[in-house]
Amino acid sequence: DLCGGRPPEPPPLDAAEPAPVAPHATDAFAHELAMHARYAFPVGASKPGAGEPGGTSGVLTLYLRRAAEVAVRQFRQEAAQDLWLQLADLSWEAPRAAAVFQAGSAASMRGRSQEAQGLFSEAIALFREIGAHRPEAAARRNLAAVEYRAGLVEQAERHFEQALATFSAVGNRSGEGNTLGNLAALFLSTGRVDRAEKSFGAALAILREVGDRRGEGSTLGNLAAVYRYTGRVEQAEQSYEQALVINREVGNHGGEGIALMNLAGLYVETDRVEQAEQTWEKALAVHNEVGDRAAVGATLGFLASLYGETDRIDRAMRTIEQALAIHREVGDRRGEGVTLGNLASLHEMAGGTEKSQRIYEQALAILQDVGDRRSEGCVLGNLANLYLVTGRVEFAIRSFESALTIHGQLGNRLFQGSHSCDYALCLLAQGRMIEGAERWRQGMAILKSVHADKEAGRKRLDMQVACAKAGVAPLVEGSA
Known part of the structure; x- marks a missing residue:
């Protein structure tokens, strides 16, 4: 026939x-x-x-x-x-x-x-x-x-x-393990970090017990996010790489794309920018192949931020507008809030401070509405920086304190370190030299602990400019 x-x-x-x-x-x-x-x-x-x-x-x-x-x-x-x-x-x-x-x-x-x-x-x-x-x-x-x-x-x-x-x-153990992993991811995004880590651990144990390799790969990738956000960089990278291997082994192309996307984020945070860009481009190709529109939007948003950080502002603006349109098209409110926060940062880089503030406020409203406390803390700190550079020091101090409270509760070490250094400059601007110097040392120690050398370098330059403006000697890292 x-x-x-x-x-x-x-x-x-x-x-x-x-x-x-x-x-x-x-x-x-x-x-x-x-x-x-x-x-x-x-x-x-x-x-x-x-x-x-x-x-x-x-x-x-x-x-x-x-x-x-x-x-x-x-x-x-x-x-x-x-x-x-x-x-x-x-x-x-x-x-x-x-x-x-x-x-x-x-x-x-x-x-x-x-x-x-x-x-x-x-x-x-x-x-x-x-x-x-x-x-x-x-x-x-x-x-x-x-x-x-x-x-x-x-x-x-x-x-x-x-x-x-x-x-x-x-008695469906595989379903139990995968759902526990889903719940753990929700706990992580809403700031219940300890509960998230315990739930991911329990989910992994179940999935390994029943031999569910696909579920194991997805859960390992999510557990890596806990390690990443709490400053355990080596563990995070190992878990992302294990997740990538498993997703490829079982033919889970969607999971492979997500693992690549998240691994690229870790590369950026550890100053491997070229590797990050290449990895995000690979992730984007996979997301487009499998038709995962939400992941396409997320990856475009990450790439846009990288373009902005590497002085490709026009390309960054075009890319982030594409990301925002996709998040709105698919109804991804959390993704929309995160992307608006990144768009505000790009406008700030381009000198549009009034527009930047409006967009930061829109982002905050969405992130608070969907309960994404980690992203809320990041945007609050970035808004505080905007207040600082536009001379609104009191507003900056209040926003930094709110952001640092969230970072501390969630164990978000990278942003805790970065925003602690920025907060120190607010204290200097108010003449609170001893407090500012101590906060500066704390922030730099945290950045060192999470291997954020490039971010630490940027903060040193900001500090030197602020100290020169205040007419004081540059702050010293290490013990007082």
């Missing part, structure tokens, strides 16, 4: 652990075959029994399923979403719920937040109706992930906890 004849029936879509669909020679034409079958499919046949393998509708559901699977493998998420929904319309009970779930996953990858929330909610209701608790928990976990990205943090935490309880109750 041409192309090996009709392909075999794929494994059940609603299986507890769905097996991968084996490739077939007809897969290249699966979409066209499904459309031909649809012309022969009688209207109104979508009812129990309509999808019997031997009938015309069975042929249609077979090729729709295969076409959807091929679209997923090729990262054509829009086509995949449409095909899964067509399949859902011709299915019932568990297969219908599973197809709706898959459509939600495709919508999520496309960054269609509202569509994804609606589809996952529909899947939850369908699974609950037939008493399918494990897939119901999976749909609830995915709904929580979309809500988290949209800034609905309280809803997301509640749904993650409900999913975790269900996975535990039905």
Whole structure:
């Protein structure tokens, strides 16, 4: 037969652990075959029994399923979403719920937040109706992930906890481990660093116990962020590299892109700027390949900041506007807030202080709304710097104190060190020399501990200018 004849029936879509669909020679034409079958499919046949393998509708559901699977493998998420929904319309009970779930996953990858929330909610209701608790928990976990990205943090935490309880109750250890890792990431972004680290550790133990390498790779990458934010640079880099190896080993291209993106951020913080730019460009290529729009927006934002730091302001502005448009398109409120903060910094570099202040304030409002305390602290410190350079020292001091409180609570060592040095210059401007000198030494010691040599160099230059302006000798590092 041409192309090996009709392909075999794929494994059940609603299986507890769905097996991968084996490739077939007809897969290249699966979409066209499904459309031909649809012309022969009688209207109104979508009812129990309509999808019997031997009938015309069975042929249609077979090729729709295969076409959807091929679209997923090729990262054509829009086509995949449409095909899964067509399949859902011709299915019932568990297969219908599973197809709706898959459509939600495709919508999520496309960054269609509202569509994804609606589809996952529909899947939850369908699974609950037939008493399918494990897939119901999976749909609830995915709904929580979309809500988290949209800034609905309280809803997301509640749904993650409900999913975790269900996975535990039905004895699904892999689901339990992955959901615990999702919760840990939420704890980290909302400032519960100790709880995040403990939860990541517990998640890793479960995932290794059950041999879930894909989940292990994702969780290692997230645990690396804890190490990175708390100044444990060597551990962070090792964990990111382990995550990258595992994601490549299991063929998780989306996870590979995320690991590359985060590793590049660590390179910037440890003054490996050229390596960071190359790694972000690799990450961007992967994100575009797999259709992860939110990750594309995040990586463009990081690249824009790097362009700004390396005096490519025009390119930085163009790139960050692209990033901002994507975050708004996909409903990523947290990403929008972070990117606005970076845009404000670029305007400040370009001399637009009034516009910069307005954008910092917009960024703060969003970050406070979504509960991203780490980014809130970073933006507060950057806004304080703007107040300082424009002579509003009292405003600067209050904002630095708020930022440093957040950095201290979250263990954000890099920004704690950087903003401590800036705060010292505020104290100098007020004539508080002893306090300023002590705060300066503390800040420089922290920067040294996290290997931020380039940042420390910038702070030395700022200090020398401030001391010359105040008519005092440059501050001395080390013990008093």
